[in-house]
Amino acid sequence: MYDVAIVGVGIHPFGRFGAKSAIEMGAQAVRSALADAGASWPQVQFAFGGSNEVDNPDAVVSLLGLTGIPFMDVYNGCATAGTALELTADAIRYGKYELGVAVGMDKHLPGAFTADPEYYSAPSWYGAAGQFLTTKFFGIKINRYMHDHGISHQTLAKVVAKSLRNGVLNPNAFRRRPMDEQSILDARMLNYPLTQYMFCSPDEGAAAVVLCRADLAHRYTSTPIFLRASALRTRRYGAYEVHSSWAAVEEDKAPTVYASQAAYEIAGIGPEDVGVIQLQDTDAGAEIIHMAENGFCADGEQEKLLAEGATEIGGRLPVNTDGGLIANGEPIGASGLRQVHELVLQLRGQAGERQVPGNPRVGYAQLYGAPGTAAVSILTT
Amino acid sequence: MTQVAFAPDVFTWPAAEPRLLGGRCPACQAVMFPRKPSCPRCGNPDIAEHLLPRRGVLVAWTIQGFLPKAPYAGGETEETFRPFGVGLVQLGDEVRVEARLTEADPEKLTFGMELELVVVPFRTDADGTEIMIHAFAPASPEISDQAELAE
Numbered sequence: 381m382y383d384v385a386i387v388g389v390g391i392h393p394f395g396r397f398g399a400k401s402a403i404e405m406g407a408q409a410v411r412s413a414l415a416d417a418g419a420s421w422p423q424v425q426f427a428f429g430g431s432n433e434v435d436n437p438d439a440v441v442s443l444l445g446l447t448g449i450p451f452m453d454v455y456n457g458c459a460t461a462g463t464a465l466e467l468t469a470d471a472i473r474y475g476k477y478e479l480g481v482a483v484g485m486d487k488h489l490p491g492a493f494t495a496d497p498e499y500y501s502a503p504s505w506y507g508a509a510g511q512f513l514t515t516k517f518f519g520i521k522i523n524r525y526m527h528d529h530g531i532s533h534q535t536l537a538k539v540v541a542k543s544l545r546n547g548v549l550n551p552n553a554f555r556r557r558p559m560d561e562q563s564i565l566d567a568r569m570l571n572y573p574l575t576q577y578m579f580c581s582p583d584e585g586a587a588a589v590v591l592c593r594a595d596l597a598h599r600y601t602s603t604p605i606f607l608r609a610s611a612l613r614t615r616r617y618g619a620y621e622v623h624s625s626w627a628a629v630e631e632d633k634a635p636t637v638y639a640s641q642a643a644y645e646i647a648g649i650g651p652e653d654v655g656v657i658q659l660q661d662t663d664a665g666a667e668i669i670h671m672a673e674n675g676f677c678a679d680g681e682q683e684k685l686l687a688e689g690a691t692e693i694g695g696r697l698p699v700n701t702d703g704g705l706i707a708n709g710e711p712i713g714a715s716g717l718r719q720v721h722e723l724v725l726q727l728r729g730q731a732g733e734r735q736v737p738g739n740p741r742v743g744y745a746q747l748y749g750a751p752g753t754a755a756v757s758i759l760t761t
Numbered sequence: 762m763t764q765v766a767f768a769p770d771v772f773t774w775p776a777a778e779p780r781l782l783g784g785r786c787p788a789c790q791a792v793m794f795p796r797k798p799s800c801p802r803c804g805n806p807d808i809a810e811h812l813l814p815r816r817g818v819l820v821a822w823t824i825q826g827f828l829p830k831a832p833y834a835g836g837e838t839e840e841t842f843r844p845f846g847v848g849l850v851q852l853g854d855e856v857r858v859e860a861r862l863t864e865a866d867p868e869k870l871t872f873g874m875e876l877e878l879v880v881v882p883f884r885t886d887a888d889g890t891e892i893m894i895h896a897f898a899p900a901s902p903e904i905s906d907q908a909e910l911a912e
Contacts, residue, residue, distance in 0.1 A: 507831075509833075511859060512832065520822060573867075628791065
């Protein structure tokens with residue numbers, strides 16, 4: 381097996397862009413990633429493209445050049461971009477190709493996601509009853525977690541205030557205005573205990589990554605970032621997950637825990653080595669829970685860590701330094717590659733005003749979404 | 762007034778003491794709701810119908826504070842919508858089910874509180890037909906004591 385290096389990253393800003401198509405945004409992200417790698421599209425040997433709204437992300441080739449390369453389309457819920465990244469990396473790891481692109485793009489309507497419950501193996505009446513809502517699941521999960529582990533409403537507000545402050549420093553973010561904690565707490569309650577500003581918004585955007593066999597990375601960059609591990613796991617029997625009308629009495633751990641443990645093992649790296657962290661913050665509660673599920677703290681320790689500012693850019697555990705999903709929104713296909721884009725900038729020392737001090741050497745990214753799928757990637761200098 | 766269940770095969774109805782229609786895997790004894798075509802634990806494609814206990818305890822909950830998009834069929838508008846509770850309710854030691862709660866005030870919901878299944882109005886159609894849905898309501902302590910004695 382070969383090691384895999386990231387030699388270029390590119391992003392189309394996240395937000396709302398009128399009539400501009402997701403395909404155009406995807407092509408722009410790829411151009412930007414290729415420019416970052418000093419590579420050209422005809423050199424790219426293969427690609428994986430991820431999207432929820434776009435049936436065939438491979439349509440980007442009609443804007444980049446019809447070179448005839450294999451282009452594979454993937455969709456895997458909120459873990460779509462992690463899936464595209466892993467498949468691209470694996471094709472290089474196993475020696476099939478030397479240089480490839482992972483790209484993700486999406487263009488969602490405003491408001492909570494909806495779909496036919498039967499596509500998620502849930503009964504159709506589950507939607508009719510008003511339960512087929514990701515926001516409801518996240519409300520239920522964090523409400524119980526707060527009860528069990530002593531997390532306050534104020535701590536949820538701290539997560540949002542921090543992410544929006546980081547968003548102010550990120551020119552590609554969707555939400556770039558800070559908010560005080562009290563305004564976040566006083567906002568409309570969508571799914572108790574989560575208020576309006578504690579949720580991310582589905583929006584629009586694209587991101588792309590150029591991956592290369594590590595021994596060839598010097599052709600493109602003097603600062604390669606190595607993808608040490610990628611792991612994806614689905615829910616096990618006993619986990620209470622998004623879009624499920626029931627759960628077993630005997631509880632099992634969430635899929636994130638298993639993906640995280642697998643990724644640490646593959647990378648030979650532990651949570652104590654990680655210098656910059658990207659977590660799926662579909663809502664403020666998810667960021668809190670995912671801190672523990674990914675091994676960065678014990679359950680309940682978040683209350684103290686947030687009060688101390690540990691998750692701020694200058695803190696001991698910098699989380700979502702680019703504002704995460706809360707400030708960037710979630711174009712599903714692109715979201716995980718946006719995480720990787722930020723980690724690569726941080727590990728290269730190119731994150732500008734958002735730069736984590738002390739030259740972080742290990743970056744960690746986690747995705748989680750319906751119907752209970754998690755993906756973790758670990759990057760190093 | 763005609764009353765009709767909002768979906769077939771979700772709960773026994775009409776009934777003085779309605780029960781949810783679950784499934785049980787004869788191979789591994791896993792209990793699920795609703796009955797699935799095959800077992801989520803062992804994959805056995807032969808699942809028996811299984812009536813779930815009426816009473817349970819509240820494991821976790823939220824309040825649905827905004828009008829869900831389609832396929833929600835509650836019939837409200839933004840103006841008429843009233844928040845409703847949704848809970849994960851453990852029925853005996855058999856299974857946890859996610860369902861509506863009759864209580865939508867966070868102050869009145871507590872983890873571990875005892876609940877029982879009821880069937881309540883969901884919406885009224887243009888022809889006057891009342892559409893009914895299952896929900897969990899706080900169980901009265903007296904009934905709870907009797908149930909324990911009965912066991």
